[in-house]
Amino acid sequence: RGEPHVLTTEPGDEYPLTWSPDGQYLLFTRRRLHGDGRSEAYGYGMADLATDSSWTFTRLESRERPVARWAPDGTQIALTADVRGEPEVFVVDFDRGDVRDLSLHAAWDGEPAWSPDGARLAFVSRRDGAAAQLYSVRRDGLDLHRISQSGTDERTPVWLTADVIAFAASGDLWASDGLGRTRIRITERGDVSAVVAVLGTEHRWIDSIGIGRELPTVSPGQVVRLMADAVDPEGRPVDLRLLPLHWVIGDPALGRIEQPTWLRILGIGSTSVIANLAGWRSDTMDLISVPLFVERLEPTFVEDWSAGVRADRWRTFGTPQPRTRTSGAPDGGGVFVNDGDEFFASGAVSVVPFPVVDGIVVEFDARLRFTRKLHQSFVVALHLDALPDSVLEANRPPPFVELRIVGPAGDRPDTLAVIIDGQREHLPMPDGLGLWHRYAVQVGPDGTVELLVDDRMFWRSRPRIQVSRDAAAFLLIGGQSFETELELGPLRAYRGVKFRLPELATPER
Known part of the structure; x- marks a missing residue:
């Protein structure tokens, strides 16, 4: 059993934020009072376990408890700090201390999260309204994308893969591709407040995709949940919920996709429904829509x-x-x-x-x-x-x-x-x-x-x-x-x- 190890001796409350990928350095925040004795500010410190030393990492500060994430390659840290009156997302070089403002907006921005390859950052912003929405940007501050358009608060993004982001919204766990084209609700519990981390992610090759063929006869006005399954080369099932699966309707006049997995029937006739995962084998199902008696x-x-x-x-x-x-x-x-x-x-x-x-x-x-x-x-x-x-x-x-x-x-x-x-x-x-x-x-x-x-x-x-x-x-x-x-x-x-x-x-x- 390990013994406690004191990393810092400065007065004031200190809280750990994020470890370096190699486990040698710990970024922490230190809370202090401003000169008026009432308002608080959080600064950033760095502790080195190898040398038992600590120092001020950056002069940036935050009025609310900050969030920080270390880049996968260990060269940069994404963190939140106040400059224009509301928190913004910055990237700070670990070695040189150079600072880059990634959000560049006066509205509230926060909760940065690195993609697995370190090429992009997801973060949350209120820049387009009262609701916190998901955005993604390259680590150099270019190519900003708004991922969500839901109108409800979406918080704590975590990258599951280089293309899929998990987040909490409306009391449940959701996932979206990096451009916001496909989003799914993973849980229906109503008690999810945050996504903390991804553990035990397993990547397996997909051999084939199949559509559930028990789809009943349908009728105009009906909504139908589309279901597909996939297997790896050994025949083991692969979970498709977090992959960018797309559905295509052969005749758009007969039906349209509403939400990632729902098909609304619009007319009478027959057409095909295709489950497509780019680069993998797709499957097709015939669909018949008839009048209701x-x-x-x-x-x-x-x-x-x-x-x-x-x-x-x-x-x-x-x-x-x-x-x-x-x-x-x-x-x-x-x-x-x-x-x-x-x-x-x-x-x-x-x-x-x-x-x-x-x-x-x-x-x-x-x-x-x-x-x-x-x-x-x-x-x-x-x-x-x-x-x-x-x-x-x-x-x-x-x-x-x-x-x-x-x-x-x-x-x-x-x-x-x-x-x-x-x-x-x-x-x-x-x-x-x-x-x-x-x-x-x-x-x-x-x-x-x-x-x-x-x-x-x-x-x-x-x-x-x-x-x-x-x-x-x-x-x-x-x-x-x-x-x-x-x-x-x-x-x-x-x-x-x-x-x-x-x-x-x-x-x-």
């Missing part, structure tokens, strides 16, 4: 809220309790408002369950006028078990199907998720949430879950739910609508399958 089913349950929340139909929960208006929805119906505040969700659960085995459709009108405040969400869920009163307000058991829409708040974007047996699928947002739309959640007899918007297919799962023949589901509606109204209009439930896509065999290529 709507069956004429009679609803087994109708609620238009004209009589309020009827006790023989619904059990309400939450603080404050949900409320209704007798008019204001499309087709002359009333409106249900869940009305949950910042402490509890509120809503209602059906008194009588609905049979599931032959298929079930829950169709409703909704207008979701989110206001970028916290505690705004909309939920429609199906529970196979009755919910006791004690769990309605909090800690309710997981449903077997749930549609959850959460409004934007601060830097966090709005999210749409379908949750099936505890597995969450994040989807692109439908257009115009603040307007009235007709939504439908359909569970087919084969376990396929589908989301429809305005009688058009929006998303479709692969078969996955297993239910017994006597299964029945209780319907839950609710959420939180703190400082806004998230309105649910007339609601209808159907037994069977109302929306159908013809299942066509994929043509041979």
Whole structure:
């Protein structure tokens, strides 16, 4: 076990920043008070473990705790310092002490990160607005690129490869290529605040790329997650999430790529979808888009809220309790408002369950006028078990199907998720949430879950739910609508399958 070793003896608080690649030198920062005795400044010192000496590395200072990164070749250090009133990114030569301002801007710049080959630096800047965005520049200060255009704070960049940068944004881990053309969300946890380091990176040769061929028949309006896999020459899988994989649609009139891995279907017909990773073997899949058939089913349950929340139909929960208006929805119906505040969700659960085995459709009108405040969400869920009163307000058991829409708040974007047996699928947002739309959640007899918007297919799962023949589901509606109204209009439930896509065999290529 090693013994502590004192590197510096100067008075004041000192904090380590970055080690040299060979481990001999440590750049540290020293905090001191200005002459007024109130404001702080951070300076830079260097310690040499071989000689037990330390010295002032540069005269640059920072009013906030600085960030510094040593170049991979050990010749330069990227660090932050104040010159124009806000932190900027500088590169300082280790031997000569020459200083170069890389950011050259009066706005806040920080969090520099070297590419693995030392040719470029990524950093974060607020120069184009209030949100911190990612930029990249050559180590000589030329060839500046803005990597992100998200409008939300993106922080702590770390290079994974010479072409891919990881960063934290909206509570998750993301990755982007060095030019910002492709970006993916790696985690969906919501609790990621920073990227610290990359450990154990393994680079393997890619032998082939394949597209998942279980893609169902599609229909205009639908969004489809594109999936591909790759293997190395030994047949072992290679993770493509951090590589610049590009998707190409043969006929742009039939579909377009939205976000790195989502395809939105625009028309009817057939075309090809190509997964392309420059320099590697690509794969092609045929895609068929067909019209959606709507069956004429009679609803087994109708609620238009004209009589309020009827006790023989619904059990309400939450603080404050949900409320209704007798008019204001499309087709002359009333409106249900869940009305949950910042402490509890509120809503209602059906008194009588609905049979599931032959298929079930829950169709409703909704207008979701989110206001970028916290505690705004909309939920429609199906529970196979009755919910006791004690769990309605909090800690309710997981449903077997749930549609959850959460409004934007601060830097966090709005999210749409379908949750099936505890597995969450994040989807692109439908257009115009603040307007009235007709939504439908359909569970087919084969376990396929589908989301429809305005009688058009929006998303479709692969078969996955297993239910017994006597299964029945209780319907839950609710959420939180703190400082806004998230309105649910007339609601209808159907037994069977109302929306159908013809299942066509994929043509041979």
